[in-house]
Amino acid sequence: xxxxxxxxxxxxxxxxxxxxxxxxxxxxxxxxxxxxxxxxxxxxxxxxxxxxxxxxxxxxxxxxxxxxxxxxxxxxxxxxxxxxxxxxxxxxxxxxxxxxxxxxxxxxxxxxxxxxxxxxxxxxxxxxxxxxxxxxxxxxxxxxxxxxxxxxxxxxxxxxxxxxxxxxxxxxxxxxxxxxxxxxxxxxxxxxxxxxxxxxxxxxxxxxxxxxxxxxxxxxxxxxxxxxxxxxxxxxxxxxxxxxxxxxxxxxxxxxxxxxxxxxxxxxxxxxxxxxxxxxxxxxxxxxxxxxxxxxxxxxxxxxxxxxxxxxxxxxxxxxxxxxxxxxxxxxxxxx
Amino acid sequence: xxxxxxxxxxxxxxxxxxxxxxxxxxxxxxxxxxxxxxxxxxxxxxxxxxxxxxxxxxxxxxxxxxxxxxxxxxxxxxxxxxxxxxxxxxxxxxxxxxxxxxxxxxxxxxxxxxxxxxxxxxxxxxxxxxxxxxxxxxxxxxxxxxxxxxxxxxxxxxxxxxxxxxxxxxxxxxxxxxxxxxxxxxxxxxxxxxxxxxxxxxxxxxxxxxxxxxxxxxxxxxxxxxxxxxxxxxxxxxxxxxxxxxxxxxxxxxxxxxxxxxxxxxxxxxxxxxxxxxxxxxxxxxxxxxxxxxxxxxxxxxxxxxxxxxxxxxxxxxxxxxxxxxxxxxxxxxxx
Numbered sequence: 001x002x003x004x005x006x007x008x009x010x011x012x013x014x015x016x017x018x019x020x021x022x023x024x025x026x027x028x029x030x031x032x033x034x035x036x037x038x039x040x041x042x043x044x045x046x047x048x049x050x051x052x053x054x055x056x057x058x059x060x061x062x063x064x065x066x067x068x069x070x071x072x073x074x075x076x077x078x079x080x081x082x083x084x085x086x087x088x089x090x091x092x093x094x095x096x097x098x099x100x101x102x103x104x105x106x107x108x109x110x111x112x113x114x115x116x117x118x119x120x121x122x123x124x125x126x127x128x129x130x131x132x133x134x135x136x137x138x139x140x141x142x143x144x145x146x147x148x149x150x151x152x153x154x155x156x157x158x159x160x161x162x163x164x165x166x167x168x169x170x171x172x173x174x175x176x177x178x179x180x181x182x183x184x185x186x187x188x189x190x191x192x193x194x195x196x197x198x199x200x201x202x203x204x205x206x207x208x209x210x211x212x213x214x215x216x217x218x219x220x221x222x223x224x225x226x227x228x229x230x231x232x233x234x235x236x237x238x239x240x241x242x243x244x245x246x247x248x249x250x251x252x253x254x255x256x257x258x259x260x261x262x263x264x265x266x267x268x269x270x271x272x273x274x275x276x277x278x279x280x281x282x283x284x285x286x287x288x289x290x291x292x293x294x295x296x297x298x299x300x301x302x303x304x305x306x307x308x309x310x311x312x313x314x315x316x317x318x319x320x321x322x323x324x325x326x327x328x329x330x331x332x333x334x335x336x
Numbered sequence: 337x338x339x340x341x342x343x344x345x346x347x348x349x350x351x352x353x354x355x356x357x358x359x360x361x362x363x364x365x366x367x368x369x370x371x372x373x374x375x376x377x378x379x380x381x382x383x384x385x386x387x388x389x390x391x392x393x394x395x396x397x398x399x400x401x402x403x404x405x406x407x408x409x410x411x412x413x414x415x416x417x418x419x420x421x422x423x424x425x426x427x428x429x430x431x432x433x434x435x436x437x438x439x440x441x442x443x444x445x446x447x448x449x450x451x452x453x454x455x456x457x458x459x460x461x462x463x464x465x466x467x468x469x470x471x472x473x474x475x476x477x478x479x480x481x482x483x484x485x486x487x488x489x490x491x492x493x494x495x496x497x498x499x500x501x502x503x504x505x506x507x508x509x510x511x512x513x514x515x516x517x518x519x520x521x522x523x524x525x526x527x528x529x530x531x532x533x534x535x536x537x538x539x540x541x542x543x544x545x546x547x548x549x550x551x552x553x554x555x556x557x558x559x560x561x562x563x564x565x566x567x568x569x570x571x572x573x574x575x576x577x578x579x580x581x582x583x584x585x586x587x588x589x590x591x592x593x594x595x596x597x598x599x600x601x602x603x604x605x606x607x608x609x610x611x612x613x614x615x616x617x618x619x620x621x622x623x624x625x626x627x628x629x630x631x632x633x634x635x636x637x638x639x640x641x642x643x644x645x646x647x648x649x650x651x652x653x654x655x656x657x658x659x660x661x662x663x664x665x666x667x668x669x670x671x672x
Contacts (some may be wrong), residue, residue, distance in 0.1 A: 284583070
């Protein structure tokens with residue numbers, strides 16, 4: 001089943017207005033949910049929308065809360081999200097970073113007490129739209145095993161790096177776990193093993209069985225100790241730069257809220273910098289895309305963001321594929 | 337065999353003076369080489385010193401080259417290293433970032449045309465000494481397989497993140513490959529398999545045999561596609577922010593030079609920020625250090641930088657362990 005982007009956006013907009021969003025935030029959030037779904041990331045678009053409504057109904061997300069400026073100095077700012085809608089707040093914060101970058105060359109924004117920002121890549125694409133380099137990350141509730149321990153005390157803390165090449169923009173959007181919950185669920189449905197260890201089973205043995213990891217919740221960091229260490233540092237940096245909560249403190253709540261996030265934008269406006277950017281992106285990506293796949297018959301190499309643009313174009317023309325049950329559920333929010 | 341730190345430092349200093357370093361750079365470089373070795377990273381300290389001398393003899397490292405300011409705006413600067421000594425240049429660049437941070441809150445420095453910076457963590461510890469958060473990374477020559485391809489076109493691009501807690505400073509120092517060449521060599525000498533795949537053998541099969549990977553040079557990225565994607569983005573960012581060469585262009589030379597690096601320092605001086613930093617570091621690390629190891633009899637969990645401080649203290653008291661052959665070689669440079 002496929003839905004036209006405009007129809008999807010209208011549905012999200014109507015639901016959000018009904019649940020207390022101002023017009024501006026409802027338009028923005030409806031666009032971000034639709035774009036994520038159109039770009040092939042339904043797990044952080046359409047499929048996550050019902051959970052957002054549940055959070056709003058429980059007053060865990062506060063539609064009327066606006067970011068509050070806490071501190072400003074030079075190219076840096078700190079904002080308090082006051083538990084408002086995570087996607088709108090993150091968009092606001094990246095926009096502040098971009099404005100600072102246009103003014104001073106770069107902008108570094110710490111945002112605290114915010115909610116789940118939905119698709120992390122949103123804010124990378126936002127920086128690219130503004131011709132800026134964008135780097136941002138969020139902490140999360142504890143949802144990953146700290147390397148070497150039995151304790152699920154680290155977050156999978158998604159990290160985004162975006163480079164605004166006009167021809168081949170790049171957006172890396174990666175969590176610190178080796179596999180996302182969404183990816184594990186897909187493999188589980190298809191009855192397949194993961195190609196690499198994804199977590200630990202009930203006996204604390206590494207397993208490639210997605211069901212075992214989904215049941216235990218014992219997700220393994222990407223690159224073992226490397227993803228674990230990077231997760232730790234990104235969490236601490238987010239908490240420090242926003243004067244906000246760290247993963248441990250987020251985990252003390254009964255649901256995931258009061259997250260801390262960082263947004264860095266850089267305007268590449270030094271002499272010759274834009275031409276230089278285009279040159280190094282072009283010569284690196286051409287070498288990558290022309291590389292022989294490691295396995296005979298293996299897929300062609302790709303760069304971060306490439307498949308996003310392909311999905312965006314295809315689904316813009318043909319309509320956005322949806323899970324009919326979830327789409328029905330979203331539409332039901334309009335009338336209930 | 338153990339050498340007192342002061343004796344090691346004196347030997348490095350005398351060799352560097354002989355090979356054309358000014359007194360200031362010779363003192364600095366001798367200190368950095370000694371500290372890396374004392375901190376337990378001989379692979380990027382003492383053991384790398386003979387290669388530096390070879391590079392100087394071949395005029396691939398130019399002892400008299402000083403960084404040249406190319407561009408400055410607000411909190412950002414670009415410098416050209418003119419192929420000077422990589423450790424002195426990186427130290428200079430992190431110092432510029434720190435000075436900017438003390439002045440404006442943060443400093444972002446791009447450094448191009450520099451040489452191997454030896455132990456990456458040096459510049460994280462330098463930021464910590466100045467009570468700053470420090471983030472830096474370098475590109476490298478192509479030395480790692482790009483995920484999904486047969487081509488060794490990406491670098492292992494080391495990344496450093498440092499957090500200046502007075503009690504428990506943290507320094508993450510990680511390359512984008514799953515294992516370093518140094519670690520593989522140690523396992524090879526001991527005749528052991530690596531605990532996880534380290535690269536590809538001659539038939540492009542993943543292998544845990546360090547000899548196979550050392551022979552093929554086909555090093556695997558940490559976390560498979562994740563380390564590969566992060567390596568790509570760090571390389572492009574380093575090249576763009578310094579207007580310098582990317583890994584592909586570095587690889588066109590006959591030896592590794594003209595590297596691009598980025599140095600970010602942040603002064604955590606927003607209201608309450610230092611106390612907040614100490615609190616989140618303390619509560620995160622206490623939870624980690626009290627965690628049960630995943631295997632019965634497994635080692636206690638550690639945080640990035642912890643073992644560095646332990647080695648520093650122990651080797652400061654007992655002397656720094658050295659490979660006698662390499663130590664003899666370093667001393668021979670004084671008289672040859």
